[in-house]
Amino acid sequence: MLFALIIAIAALVIIGASFVVLRRDRNEGLVIDRDADTPEIVDIGDVALDAATDAHVETAPAPKPTFRDRLATARSSLSGFLGGVFSGGINADTWESLEEALIRADIGVGASTEIMEAVKAKAEADGITESENLVALVKSELVERLSGFDRTLSSDVAAAGGEPGPAVWLFVGVNGVGKTTTIGKLASRETADGKSLVLAAGDTFRAAAAEQLTMWAERSNVHIVRGAEGADPSSVVFDAVESANARNADLVLADTAGRLQTKTNLMEELSKVRRVAEKGAGTVTETLLVIDATTGQNGMSQAKQFADAVDVTGVVLTKLDGSAKGGIVVAIHSELGVPVKLVGLGEGINDLVEFDETEFVDALFE
Amino acid sequence: MFDTLTDRFDGIFSRIRGRGKLSEADVDETMREIRLALLEADVNLDVVKSIVGRIRERAVGEELSGALNPAQQIIKIVLEELTASLGGEAMKISYASKPPTVVLMAGLQGAGKTTNTGKLAAWFKKQGRNPLLVGADLQRPAAVEQLRTLGEQVGVPVFSEPTDPVDVAGKAIAEATRTGRDVVIVDTAGRLAIDAELMEQVRQISNAVNPDYTFLVIDAMTGQDAVTTARSFNETLELDGVILTKLDGDARGGAALSVKEVVGKPIAFASTGEKLDEFETFYPERLASRILGMGDVESLIEKAEEVFEKEEAEEAAARLMEGTFTLEDFLGQMQQIKKMGPLGNLMGMMPGLPKEARDVEIDDRQINRIEGVIHSMTPAERINPDVIDASRRQRIASGCGQSPADVKNLIDQFSQMRKMMKQFAGFGTKKMNPKQRQKAKGKKGKKGGRHKQGGGRVTEKGPAKVPKMPLSLPGLDDGEGFPGLS
Numbered sequence: 001m002l003f004a005l006i007i008a009i010a011a012l013v014i015i016g017a018s019f020v021v022l023r024r025d026r027n028e029g030l031v032i033d034r035d036a037d038t039p040e041i042v043d044i045g046d047v048a049l050d051a052a053t054d055a056h057v058e059t060a061p062a063p064k065p066t067f068r069d070r071l072a073t074a075r076s077s078l079s080g081f082l083g084g085v086f087s088g089g090i091n092a093d094t095w096e097s098l099e100e101a102l103i104r105a106d107i108g109v110g111a112s113t114e115i116m117e118a119v120k121a122k123a124e125a126d127g128i129t130e131s132e133n134l135v136a137l138v139k140s141e142l143v144e145r146l147s148g149f150d151r152t153l154s155s156d157v158a159a160a161g162g163e164p165g166p167a168v169w170l171f172v173g174v175n176g177v178g179k180t181t182t183i184g185k186l187a188s189r190e191t192a193d194g195k196s197l198v199l200a201a202g203d204t205f206r207a208a209a210a211e212q213l214t215m216w217a218e219r220s221n222v223h224i225v226r227g228a229e230g231a232d233p234s235s236v237v238f239d240a241v242e243s244a245n246a247r248n249a250d251l252v253l254a255d256t257a258g259r260l261q262t263k264t265n266l267m268e269e270l271s272k273v274r275r276v277a278e279k280g281a282g283t284v285t286e287t288l289l290v291i292d293a294t295t296g297q298n299g300m301s302q303a304k305q306f307a308d309a310v311d312v313t314g315v316v317l318t319k320l321d322g323s324a325k326g327g328i329v330v331a332i333h334s335e336l337g338v339p340v341k342l343v344g345l346g347e348g349i350n351d352l353v354e355f356d357e358t359e360f361v362d363a364l365f366e
Numbered sequence: 367m368f369d370t371l372t373d374r375f376d377g378i379f380s381r382i383r384g385r386g387k388l389s390e391a392d393v394d395e396t397m398r399e400i401r402l403a404l405l406e407a408d409v410n411l412d413v414v415k416s417i418v419g420r421i422r423e424r425a426v427g428e429e430l431s432g433a434l435n436p437a438q439q440i441i442k443i444v445l446e447e448l449t450a451s452l453g454g455e456a457m458k459i460s461y462a463s464k465p466p467t468v469v470l471m472a473g474l475q476g477a478g479k480t481t482n483t484g485k486l487a488a489w490f491k492k493q494g495r496n497p498l499l500v501g502a503d504l505q506r507p508a509a510v511e512q513l514r515t516l517g518e519q520v521g522v523p524v525f526s527e528p529t530d531p532v533d534v535a536g537k538a539i540a541e542a543t544r545t546g547r548d549v550v551i552v553d554t555a556g557r558l559a560i561d562a563e564l565m566e567q568v569r570q571i572s573n574a575v576n577p578d579y580t581f582l583v584i585d586a587m588t589g590q591d592a593v594t595t596a597r598s599f600n601e602t603l604e605l606d607g608v609i610l611t612k613l614d615g616d617a618r619g620g621a622a623l624s625v626k627e628v629v630g631k632p633i634a635f636a637s638t639g640e641k642l643d644e645f646e647t648f649y650p651e652r653l654a655s656r657i658l659g660m661g662d663v664e665s666l667i668e669k670a671e672e673v674f675e676k677e678e679a680e681e682a683a684a685r686l687m688e689g690t691f692t693l694e695d696f697l698g699q700m701q702q703i704k705k706m707g708p709l710g711n712l713m714g715m716m717p718g719l720p721k722e723a724r725d726v727e728i729d730d731r732q733i734n735r736i737e738g739v740i741h742s743m744t745p746a747e748r749i750n751p752d753v754i755d756a757s758r759r760q761r762i763a764s765g766c767g768q769s770p771a772d773v774k775n776l777i778d779q780f781s782q783m784r785k786m787m788k789q790f791a792g793f794g795t796k797k798m799n800p801k802q803r804q805k806a807k808g809k810k811g812k813k814g815g816r817h818k819q820g821g822g823r824v825t826e827k828g829p830a831k832v833p834k835m836p837l838s839l840p841g842l843d844d845g846e847g848f849p850g851l852s
Binding site: 005009012106181205211215260265322323 | 505507587703779
C-alpha cells in the first residue's frame with residue numbers, strides 16, 4: 001500500500017512533467033484564477049431591507065401546485081415508455097422492456113438489475129402471470145425503496161445540537177443545477193410561512209450570481225448579505241449569520257458557487273464554508289445538495305463527493321418538469337440514505353414542492 | 367468507478383485464450399459488457415443498441431490477429447467505432463461573406479449557455495474577429511448582468527435591452543453592422559425541450575437573426591434524456607453543432623455520443639474548465655476512451671498542468687530518472703499532486719493500470735503521514751537518508767508521532783522506488799521486446815513501467831517528441847499507443 005503510493009506519486013511526477021513542459025505555453029491571456037488570493041469583502045449591500053414581515057401580503061396568491069398537477073401538465077405531451085408491451089402474458093420481452101424503462105429513467109444499470117431481480121422473485125412467489133400486474137409490482141418495489149425517509153426540512157437548532165441562534169440551510173451542487181433559483185423560491189415559501197430570513201450570496205465566483213439572488217430577494221422582500229465578486233464565500237456566509245442573529249431572524253439560506261465534485265480544492269472550500277457557518281451564532285440544520293433531473297449516472301458521484309465534503313442532509317431535485325425522470329435519486333436513496341426533500345417543477349416562484357415517492361414513481365413510468 | 371472494459375473483458379477472454387476465432391457465444395457475452403459500459407457512461411439506450419449492433423457485426427468471425435489478444439482486438443474495434451460515431455467531419459467555422467457571422471446559442475437551463483457564449487467570444491477574438499455579445503436571455507434574473515461581466519473579462523461589447531428577446535436579437539444585428547462587429551453571438555434563455563411556447567420563441571429569435579451557426583449547449587453529465595433534448599432542438603432550430611460543457615468533472619460524457627447519433631451534427635467545442643480559455647475544439651478519440659472508462663491521460667495531463675510548476679516538475683522528473691531524486695523533491699512533488707485531487711481518482715485516470723493496482727484503496731491520509739515523516743527530518747537527512755541511524759530514526763519517529771519502523775519502512779521503500787525509476791530510465795530509449803518488458807514489470811512492480819518512455823525522453827531528447835511515443839500500456843500492449851495521444 002505504502003509502496004504503491006510512493007510509486008504512484010513518482011509516476012505522476014513523470015507524467016506531469018513531460019506534459020506540462022509540452023503545453024504550458026498556451027495562451028495565458030484570459031485567465032481568471034479561481035484559486036488566486038481572493039480580495040476581502042468590499043461591501044455588504046443591504047438590498048431589500050427589513051420589511052420582511054410585510055412579505056405575507058405579497059406571497060399569498062395562487063394555491064401551491066402539487067407534484068402531480070405539475071407533472072401532469074408538463075408531461076401530457078410525452079408518450080409513455082411502456083406503450084403496448086404490457087398486455088397479455090409475461091415473456092422475455094416483458095422483462096426486457098421493464099428493465100429498459102428503468103434504464104431510460106436514469107436509474108442506472110446496477111440498480112435496475114437489482115430491482116428487476118427483486119421483482120422477479122416476488123412475481124414468482126405471488127404467481128403473477130399478467131404483465132399489467134408486473135408494472136404494479138415494479139412500482140411498489142420502487143416506492144418501497146424510497147419509503148421511510150424523513151423528508152422534512154429542519155430549522156430546529158436545538159435538535160441539531162446548536163446554541164440558540166439562526167438556523168442555516170446550505171445549498172451545494174455542481175454548476176448550473178439551479179441552486180440560486182431554488183433559494184429564491186424557498187425564500188418566498190419560508191417567508192410566507194412566517195419565518196424571517198436572511199439570504200447569503202455565497203456564490204462569489206460566477207459572474208452576476210449575487211445579482212441574480214438579489215433579484216429573488218427583492219421579489220420576496222427579504223434581507224440579503226453579499227460580498228464582492230471573488231470574495232471569500234465563508235466570510236459572506238459568516239456575515240449573513242451575524243446579520244441574521246442581530247435581526248433575530250430564524251433562518252439563513254446560504255448560496256454557494258457551483259463546483260464540480262472532482263475539484264478537491266473547491267470541495268475543501270465548501271467544507272470550510274460549512275464550518276464557518278457555525279462559527280458564530282448559526283447552526284447548520286440542513287445541507288441540501290441540488291441535483292438536476294437531467295443528470296445521469298454522474299449524479300451518484302456528485303452525491304458521494306458532496307456528502308463526504310459537507311455531510312449532505314437532503315437532495316433538491318430540480319427541473320423535473322422536463323422530460324428527464326431523475327431516476328438517479330433512487331440509487332442515491334438506497335446507497336447513501338440521503339432522501340430527496342424538495343422537487344423543482346418550473347421557474348415560477350411556487351414551483352418548488354415536497355417530494356412524494358408514489359407520484360415520483362408513477363411519473364417514471366408515464 | 368474504475369471498472370473498465372478491459373477488466374471486464376479479462377474474465378471473458380481468459381477462458382477463450384488460444385482459440386483463433388470468437389464464437390457467437392463469446393461475442394454475446396462481450397457485447398453485454400460493452401452495452402453495460404456504454405449505459406453506465408449515460409449513452410442513450412437506443413444509441414447503445416445501434417452501436418453495439420455495429421460492433422457485433424465487425425466482431426463476429428473476426429480473424430484474431432497474432433499480434434493482439436482477443437480483448438485488445440475487441441477494444442480496438444469498440445474504440446474505432448465510438449471514435450467514428452463521435453467524429454465524422456470536424457466542424458470548420460467559416461465566416462459569412464457579408465458580415466456579421468451570426469451564432470445562436472440554445473439549450474436547457476444550466477447547461478452553461480451564458481458562460482460558453484463568453485468563451486466562444488474569447489475564441490473568436492483569438493481568431494482575430496470582433497465579436498458582439500447579445501443578451502437575449504431576459505428570463506433568468508441577472509443573466510444579462512452575467513453576460514456583461516463576461517464581456518468585460520473578454521473585452522467584447524454586450525448588447526441587450528430589457529424589452530423582448532426577439533426584438534433584442536433583431537436590433538443586435540443592426541447594432542453589429544453599425545459598430546463594425548463581424549461576429550454576433552446570441553445568448554438565449556434556457557428552455558425545456560417540451561415547453562412549446564418557449565421553443566416557439568427561440569424559433570422566432572432564430573428567424574430574426576438568421577444565424578450562420580446554431581449551437582446546442584449540452585452538459586456532459588446529462589443522462590438518457592439528452593436525446594429528447596437534442597431531437598426537439600434540432601427539429602425547431604436545425605442545429606449546426608454541439609458544445610459539450612463541464613467535461614472537467616468525472617462524467618463519462620456518453621450524452622455526447624447520443625446527441626451525435628441522433629442529430630448527426632458534429633460536436634464543435636468542448637468546455638473543459640471554469641476559466642474562459644478552457645474551451646477547445648473537440649477530440650473524438652479522447653472522449654471515446656473516456657466513455658469506455660479507459661483512463662484519460664489528457665485529463666490527467668490537464669490537471670498536472672494546472673498545478674505543476676514547469677521548471678520544477680521538469681527538474682524533478684529528470685532527477686527521478688537520474689536517481690538523484692531526494693526526499694525533499696518528493697515532498698515538494700507530493701504537495702503538488704495533492705492539489706490535483708484524490709489520488710484514487712488520479713490512479714483511475716492512468717490508462718492501462720492493472721486491476722490490482724487500481725483496486726488498492728488509496729487513503730489520502732497516508733500522504734499526510736508520509737509528509738509528517740519527511741517534515742520531521744532535517745534538510746540533510748532529506749537529501750541523504752543514509753545518514754539516518756537508530757537514534758535519528760527515534761527522533762524522527764517521535765517528531766511525527768509514528769513508530770521508528772514506519773520511518774524505516776518509508777525510507778526503504780523510497781530508495782527502492784528511486785532505484786526502480788532509474789532502471790526504467792535506462793530502458794527509456796530502446797524499445798523492449800515483450801518478454802523483457804514482462805520481466806521488468808514482474809520484477810519492478812506495476813506502475814513505473816509504462817511511463818518510462820515518456821519520462822525518459824524528457825531528459826534525453828527534450829519533450830517535443832513525447833506525444834509520439836507509445837506509452838506502452840498493458841491494455842494495448844502491442845505498441846498501438848494510447849488513442850488519445852494519436
